[in-house]
Amino acid sequence: MTEMVRKVTLSRAVRTMQDLFPLEYNFYPRSWILPEEFPLFVDEVRMMKDSDPSWKPTFIVKPDGGCQGDGIYLIKDPSDIRQTGSIQSRPAVVQEYICKPLLVDKLKFDIRLYVLLKSLEPLEIYIAKDGLSRFCTEPYQEPTLKNLHQVFMHLTNYSLNIHSGNFIHSDSVNTGSKRTFSSILCRLSSRGADVKKLWSDIISLVIKTIIALTPELKVYYQSDIPAGKPGPTCFQILGFDILLMKNLKPMLLEVNANPSMRIEHEQELSPGVFENVPSPVDEEVKVAVIRDTLRLMDPQNKKRKDIQCQTSEHVTEANENLLDTGPADGLEHESTRTLEPELPSLCLKQVFPKYAKQFNYLRLVDRVAALFIRFLGVKGTTKLGPTGFRTFIRNCKLSNSNFSMACVDILYIDITRRRNGMGIDHRESGMCLQAFVEAFFCLAQKKYKSLPLHQQVTLLIDFCEYQLTVLDAKRRALCHADGPHLAPASHPSLLGRSAPASKLSDYRNHR
Template sequence: MDGRCGSWAWPKEEEMPPSQAVLILPLMLTPAKLNSYGEKPNTATTDSSLDLALTCAHTIRQFPFGRRLPCDIYWHGVSFHDNNIFSGQVNKFPGMMETVRKITLSRAMRTMQDLFPLEYNFYPRSWILPEELPLFVAEVRMLKDRNPSWKPTFIVKPDGGCQGDGIYLIKDPSDIRLTGSIQSRPAVVQEYICKPLLVDKLKFDIRLYVLLKSLEPLEIYIAKDGLSRFCTEPYQEPTLKNLHQVFMHLTNYSLNIHSGNFIHSDSVNTGSKRTFSSILCRLSSRGADVKKLWSDIISLVIKTIIALTPELKVYYQSDIPAGKPGPTCFQILGFDILLMKNLKPILLEVNANPSMRIEHEQELSPGVFENVPSPVDEEVKVAVIRDTLRLVDPQKKKRKDTQCQSAEQEAGEELPEAALPSLCLKQVFPKYAKQFSYLRLVDRVAALFIRFLGVKGTTKLGPTGFRTFIRNCKLSNSNFSMAAVDILYIDITRRWNSMGIDHKESGMCLQAFVEAFFCLAQRKYKSLPLHDQVASLIELCECRLAALRGKRLVWGCGLAQRHRALPAAGTAPCTGPAPPRGHQVFRLQKTSQLRALMCRDRTGS
């Protein structure tokens, strides 16, 4: 992980000559490192994403050094943590670290699996410890009773772990290490993929880099190449004898680099770390359908981002409330994917801060180490950072619009941008939005949740906000009173708060609201499957809120017209019959969509 932060910028055109731009250097860069960049990028000194960003900035165009605020682009090392940024772009989304933690990711994927079981079958069956330990034991026992030949293996991953720390395999729920730390360090237990695709008899995973360029509207890019990270011992299906052989079962680079079998290679086709494109070439030579594999991976990435966006939007409105000045955000994510024997991609996890180091340590003599460049890392990561900067370059659109050229360019000098290779980042959303928009149901639930939060800057819904939601959407009736609404709120909120999700604020978090919304949908539309229940309730709520908003607008217009029509002081009042008490001058016409939903509501409740 990168633990440093800094900022750099292209200044506004009126601040500098058209042919120049200023690089705002991070305060933590030493003069020696500054000199190492020189006129030609030197990737041998980059040990963080910030260093690599600075290096790649030079490949786009030359930057005079300087310090200036505000910046066009702020580059944070770990997470979004600066509340004093009011403009520009930040390379982190608020809440991303929390959203992709193993437990939060598993909950988000489970919600989507409940709604779309076939579309989200790329994520392993998961249980959350310690709260779901009894459920885990009961479900495994039930599955074994149904199929006595089933001999599963499970993998336990600490929620806040990274680089393989604390991960272990078990064959039975009773093997879980129930120590005191399980309470203070919760974990996710998943079904282990026992039949992965092997290359050279070794298990491997894929690290793909994904750029989330915008949240609203959603814009996603995927790097055309990634890293293949190999285990260092030949793979065997897990048994009680080999469960503890981490170099056989765990693909984490940070673990396998300590193996005596780890191979550093100058070739992208060999060694313990290779390019994903080299694996695809090898599979293609064996007759595998590489195009379908890429299509499945793109689908996996888009569906995963769709599952994460509701939580991200709640954090975003909390840190950057609508209507207030603030930056826009983008972020590079690391997707870890495993291929099964049948080439089906399986999502392992999502990393908010994927390593951008393009070097490794080599021991020259006992206790003496030297940083050695890694050609594989350099080929993949430099392109990802460089093209991210090209995509978010705030001056790019201005240059296209103005088409201004300097005297040197008129003389035939090539633009730095034109000299760069084609983008390695491929847009997949909104390019393929039509195929996936139907999955964004929870996004619409999150929009309802944000609407009734009330206080800007909060991420929890209070009881008053929940009652207002029920009242405005007209979800209470003789069979579901407001007292029952309060009980539902208290029960669900108390259970989620007992899980230790977030004690900074009191109230109902988004995940608890989604559960309550599902309960309301199942209560109202009992005869429909869950997906249709939720979709129907969303449409009903949206239509009723739209009608309420229209009614308020009409009443506002009516009051304004009546105010303008009041007689001025000293003039005779208007004569004529006064409208009867309760007479509505304006009347809203219900749309056919709302009428149909109300009919469905009557039949379903």
């Protein structure tokens, strides 16, 4: 997980989804990966300036492995990127800076929301009903050449602003330089803002981001934990950093794999003498997150949770259509009170699979990853060799007179060599998932011309899954013919998806 949410890896994952669903993934700022995309960055900025001379952009440069604001700086032009220390040795992401954030008390702030990824298969996501609002400590002004370097004005990182003389530690969760997100929502609601829609947009952002991350997580997961065998229960608390624009549109800044869970801060009593002082706002939010994560993950609670799930199934589908993290349904609360009367109701709200119907159509790369994992062949590996790629092409019947196996080998070599040249994981040779996804997109564009990319990819996935379902059925028939004692070669993740007759006609129409 730590690798997956690094700035470069997150940007790659989100960009793949932006290629497929540009409108659904417009919550992530336009980004370029350095050093490999520096020429592209220069060219695109020049073209945008030529087409709109009034455009005066600002960009923010974030080192890939940086944290707590380390190494982040603002620029006005690509030529301002610092070459000291060699970007080559320290990759970075450069993003379009959001110049019109929502301000409270004339200060810029961001939101830290805690998200529990409880399970990958099946995918289970919970969001804490409250979070932290971390404020800058100088009144905000839109960036100019004169104020670009004023970090207390532009960067919301708590670890930076705590060193400002204007930082306010407060005993109230409603005031100071760190407050609860719920206190901000109350202020927005009093001004007439649609808080329910804001929560809905935030939930959508979280679910879509995790959908972008899960395919590669599954590849690493299967290499460590054998399928079908009992293993450790894996979960992760993630810290989502979100910025609200002036129009209340949430924008994803980054995801933290190991968000700070401290509930105190250091206070200098005298020169060089420090004391740890409790932080009421941190305690309010973080204690509940940790407590309820343990309640949800505790295997001893499984029977009680099953009863709770059965009770929750009676909630009407009409209620399921509204994305909100307000008070849980009465039935769910009642069961929680009955089973755990000594604890408060859960602060973690399930958003997936609860809202799966609204988002499952986005999970195309998940299905591509399932194909990739099937053809890896060797347990514990995360890269596909040339033989595995050829087997994938052959079993899915993707080669023909216009696309020979020699072309298949060239595609494999070209994409793998270029991806490996980007410095992506040299521990193994072969094709990583991102390279396989790129190759799959190329195949989809060859096979189904003149369609939007997401439709091309959907059709090719359906076609491949159908061909593999037929192949598995033939293998099972052969096994039964040879003798009932032989175990069939089954692939549940693919066998469950037999293509309906209507899809077969689609294949014929587009071949």
